[in-house]
Amino acid sequence: MEGRDSGRAAEDGAGQDVGGTVADVGEFGLIREVTGRQQQPVGTVVGPGDDAAVVSAPDGRVVISTDMLVQGVHFRLDWSSPEQVGHKAAAVNLADIAAMGATPTSLVVGFGCPADTDAAVATGISDGLTAEAARVGAGVVGGDVVRSDQLVVSVTAIGDLGGRAPVTRSGARPGHIVAVCGKLGWAAAGLAVLGRGFRSPVGVVNAQRAPEPPYTAGLAAADAGATAMIDISDGLLADLSHLAEESGVGIDITSESLEVDRKLVDVAGALGADPMRWVLTGGEDHALVATFPSFVDLPQGWRQIGTVLMPDTGVTVDGKPYDGDIGWEHWR
Amino acid sequence: MEGRDSGRAAEDGAGQDVGGTVADVGEFGLIREVTGRQQQPVGTVVGPGDDAAVVSAPDGRVVISTDMLVQGVHFRLDWSSPEQVGHKAAAVNLADIAAMGATPTSLVVGFGCPADTDAAVATGISDGLTAEAARVGAGVVGGDVVRSDQLVVSVTAIGDLGGRAPVTRSGARPGHIVAVCGKLGWAAAGLAVLGRGFRSPVGVVNAQRAPEPPYTAGLAAADAGATAMIDISDGLLADLSHLAEESGVGIDITSESLEVDRKLVDVAGALGADPMRWVLTGGEDHALVATFPSFVDLPQGWRQIGTVLMPDTGVTVDGKPYDGDIGWEHWR
Incomplete structure (x- = not known):
């Protein structure tokens, strides 16, 4: 589904719960479900559903960071709601973009889970991700869903420097x-x-x-x-x-x-x-x-x-x- | 480690095998090892080792795609060498960028594996990734390494359109x-x-x-x-x-x-x-x-x-x- 369709789908299906497991809903059904819940920011030229997304990069440089969250290592579903897991997966990446002095513009998400995972867990994680990204004006512009034994959420964030020099780790000097x-x-x-x-x-x-x-x-x-x-x-x-x-x-x-x-x-x-x-x-x-x-x-x-x-x-x-x-x- | 250091480190340690498990080498040791083996293309403004990488995006738009490969689902280490797994993880993402009519510029990699994984498996996957990216002039500019039960390689590729309109899935018309x-x-x-x-x-x-x-x-x-x-x-x-x-x-x-x-x-x-x-x-x-x-x-x-x-x-x-x-x- 392309970006231009996302708004329409969002009106039809946003926030409704999906029943059954991810295997019941299917890979493409799940992708339709989670992309249908989103609105894309104006910088999203091509949104979810194509081979790749296209995002505006007005600075002429992009800032990129990736973090992988693994169930049992970085989160536990008996401790956190799916929405909180999604929130965290977005936040850890958005913070990396912020730490360069940049503004996050978009996220892509790799999502792996067993076939018997509740579809509501997957959509909840996606909702949490999308909501936290939206707080800073960023869109979830693409992703991949696959089968894995353990729940894995791998997020990559893209940001724009707005003409600023990136603030790296290497510029501290004695006296600062x-x-x-x-x-x-x-x-x-x-x-x-x-x-x-x-x-x-x-x-x-x-x-x-x-x-x-x-x-x-x-x-x-x-x-x-x-x-x-x-x-x-x-x-x-x-x-x-x-x-x-x-x-x-x-x-x-x-x-x-x-x-x-x-x-x-x-x-x-x-x-x-x-x-x-x-x-x-x-x-x-x-x-x-x-x-x-x-x-x-x-x-x-x-x-x-x-x-x-x-x-x-x-x-x-x-x-x-x-x-x-x-x-x-x-x-x- | 920043991009400017990568060349020097590569001279010191490129291509040498690392012994033991990833736990022996350690998270930061492994990151040093794999980033030290790479040269970065000229478009890499800030390479691996900071909160985020910074990459040139001359077109003013970037193309982004992500694919996750899971051991036992997308590859088997008794069928493929670690280098082939890395090659494949890069190729599936680079192909998505090509399918938009864009040129890949950079990859970031999320890598999860058990503590007892041979460090040579991790460095081999990284070497395969880096080599395949280099074939199209793209650099591996960042990543994340984490503990997981199952080997997972999650790649995000970034590309540049060079002034072209993206070729989406939606432009086919009868008679084409x-x-x-x-x-x-x-x-x-x-x-x-x-x-x-x-x-x-x-x-x-x-x-x-x-x-x-x-x-x-x-x-x-x-x-x-x-x-x-x-x-x-x-x-x-x-x-x-x-x-x-x-x-x-x-x-x-x-x-x-x-x-x-x-x-x-x-x-x-x-x-x-x-x-x-x-x-x-x-x-x-x-x-x-x-x-x-x-x-x-x-x-x-x-x-x-x-x-x-x-x-x-x-x-x-x-x-x-x-x-x-x-x-x-x-x-x-």
């Missing part, structure tokens, strides 16, 4: 300041809560299920002169280590500048955990951390948490190496 | 001719051979393992005035049905215009199969089929196989509906 925008440690707290079998407090649990990255803060940081930026997917210290390595600098974080929300303190108290560990090493909130020249007025929502130092000091907290694992690595 | 470029039925024959436990003849077996779509024929067709085009992934009749439906036309194929290669006849004879069925319904060769105005001189390699008819006749062979399943659908 380090600032963050967005939540730290909430998703890690949520994971700890869910792991103990609880479903509340809903604030931290939903932070894990459906992160809310500060998308527009990436653009604001780029416009304010950010010299390097990264989205926090593995953990603040882990991702700052990537940035420090690429920039060839050291970074020191001041722990007292890291506000630990009352909610995290309460949850940590109930679970016997250290809330500062969640803040420093918890991933999956997809906050943005960036470096700026010291004279910059930080944009709204950004707060200074540290400074860039000379090379070879690594990433330190209050001048000392952090004691413990700094973040997530697969297969370990 | 139908033409094809590339192999038909070879991959299906190869699958039949592999399924019986044989590994030869190598021509048909390799067509299944590592298809060779006629990438540049898509561009030539667009320049010659193709009115609709699709790559044959599900089977000639199945994909022509998609094209006919989107264009609102009927299509008749003339079976005697379909050359059945001697090799296919021989293999079919040995297996007691019908070679014409492979030609009409076999997918995975990723030949291109397109419609053209009847006055067009077909570009090199394209051969007429049928004509476009008035709506509602469906897709027929020698004027009659085809007797049997016309192609592949997942979960069925």
Whole structure:
């Protein structure tokens, strides 16, 4: 189905539930169902249903990022609704585009699941993806649905720089300041809560299920002169280590500048955990951390948490190496 | 690691085998290994290793397609080498870009595998991907590696239209001719051979393992005035049905215009199969089929196989509906 047909189909079928399994609905039936629920933004020249989509790229460059989410590794359907899984699959990719100082324009989605998967799970994931993309004006312009033993959602996001230079990980220089925008440690707290079998407090649990990255803060940081930026997917210290390595600098974080929300303190108290560990090493909130020249007025929502130092000091907290694992690595 | 570093790393480590499992090498070690083996084309502004890649999009529009390959569904490692799996994962996506009349510029790759997967499998798949992309001048500019129970390779390809209008599935009109470029039925024959436990003849077996779509024929067709085009992934009749439906036309194929290669006849004879069925319904060769105005001189390699008819006749062979399943659908 082409983009021009999507609007019409959306009027006919949007939001209705589909019954049965994906095998009952069929590959092409499922594609019709999920593409029929969407409206495409004006930048979508050719939408879902052709060999490939065509999307406007006014800057003359495109920003591209891809992330794969696997059931049991990145999400659990007994912890999250299908819509939350779709939301998360979109958010982790959109945050990467934001971290380059770009605006997301479109997503494509690879979706694998067993034949006996409820069709409503597939359409729910698609609805969550589409809704989160729409929040930033991006369309889900294409995809692929296949059979697999395990549920897999693989998203690629495309973004436009609007004439800006991309903000990479390599531009931090000694003397710059380090600032963050967005939540730290909430998703890690949520994971700890869910792991103990609880479903509340809903604030931290939903932070894990459906992160809310500060998308527009990436653009604001780029416009304010950010010299390097990264989205926090593995953990603040882990991702700052990537940035420090690429920039060839050291970074020191001041722990007292890291506000630990009352909610995290309460949850940590109930679970016997250290809330500062969640803040420093918890991933999956997809906050943005960036470096700026010291004279910059930080944009709204950004707060200074540290400074860039000379090379070879690594990433330190209050001048000392952090004691413990700094973040997530697969297969370990 | 950024694009500017890739060349240096490639000199240090290209083509060397890595020992152990992906868990031994680690997520970041594997990423270093596979990105270090690549050279990036000039259009890659920011290569692998940042939150997102940045790629030149000179046309002001980009073409995007995604396909997911799952072990046991789309490939088997006892049938194909890791390099062939990577080749195939690239080819199926690059063919979709070609089928729009565009030139592939870049790929991103989502890769999931169990912790005990040989690291050489992962690097072999990456090498195959990179080599096939390089054949058309495209770079592998980014990716994601995750843990999964089943080996999954999810590729997204980006292409540039070079000022051309995209050739969609919807422009065929009655009186146009139908033409094809590339192999038909070879991959299906190869699958039949592999399924019986044989590994030869190598021509048909390799067509299944590592298809060779006629990438540049898509561009030539667009320049010659193709009115609709699709790559044959599900089977000639199945994909022509998609094209006919989107264009609102009927299509008749003339079976005697379909050359059945001697090799296919021989293999079919040995297996007691019908070679014409492979030609009409076999997918995975990723030949291109397109419609053209009847006055067009077909570009090199394209051969007429049928004509476009008035709506509602469906897709027929020698004027009659085809007797049997016309192609592949997942979960069925």
